[in-house]
Amino acid sequence: MAVTDEGLVAGMAAGDSQAAAAFVRRYQARVFGLALTIVGVPATAEEVAQEAFLRAWRYAGGYDPRRGAVASWLLTITRNAAIDVVRVSHERPYEPDTLLGLLDPQAERPLEGWPDADRVRTALHGLPHEQAVAVVLATFYGLTAREIAEREDIPLGTAKTRIRLGLIRLRDQLEVTDD
């Protein structure tokens, strides 16, 4: 029987290199995929993905399962590493097509074994389109409300409202599907 995600993280926290190898094999496509989505350049994405696994290895002892699944924890680390790189380079390489793909009901299906992605996709589709765009831009690309306002050509207050209402509604819908 396969070791659980939590078991692998616990192994990494104890310095077990075999647990780390299994963890990397299990998540490398997800981590590299997210990094590529954000930075847009394969060579940079590879650097970001490596950095994400390094941070996961260092912070494994701080993982708290009460705060979310291992996949979310690792992908959040990856997102933060990618945004660090984007901010240093002062480039905004996000592709509108990638963003629209996330919002498209007919978009690429998640990998087998990732049922949570379908649940989240359904919740995201439940949002008004403009709120979903604002939440995705902020969450994936780390855009501030001001940057979203400039990109969407809307007042700053409107951008803030879209992020707030969109995320609250997304949270509520995810909580409903959790029940």
Next chain:
Amino acid sequence: MTDRPDCEGVRPLLAEVATGAATGPERAAVLLHTATCDACRTELAGLAKAADELLLLAPAHEPPTGFESAVLNRLHEARPARRTPMSKRSWTRHLAVVCAVLVAAVLTGAVVWQATATDRRLAAEHRQTLSVAGGRYLKALPILSSTGVRTGTVFLYQGEPSWLLVSLAGAPTDGEYRMTVIDRDGVAHPSGACQVRHGDAVEGYPLYRAVTEIARIQLDGPGGVHLEAHTA
């Protein structure tokens, strides 16, 4: 320096902090408030969980050949060096020292435990606040002028992401102040600038190194004005 933010002021910012869209000062205000407000802390945790789950939608891509071995090599290099085995005599001496320290610690701890209930509650709240954004440290340092007059505060936060916040009140001159982070090896890292108006400024910046690696932060303004904050 600033008024402590209340629930009414913080609630509209929680979603932006949860997604990462908040500015440095906004994030600092929210973290300051959630350190002592259970309701806002719970709300922030729920929103952050939803934002994190959204990342599951990113399409998967197989990385280039050799990725796994490259990662494992980096993990191996990052692993702390293994200690050399101690001799039996050395081991016995270490054990005696450890026992003595433990006994002293237990006796001292019993007294301190009674006297520091408030501090412990505050520390627990602080840890819980840090945990919302994967935080490790939150440190505040006074910013001093060359004559030793306090002109502001710098906050250093180590988490996901790490950031620093410079707050000036009563800076000697207005204009652009260049900020430089100096690490413990003495290497200077130019880290941006802040605009001071009427002696005041509040600016947040991403932090790309561990808080423990930082020795001091200096701000150089118009007319040779030099301000510094030391970590130790």
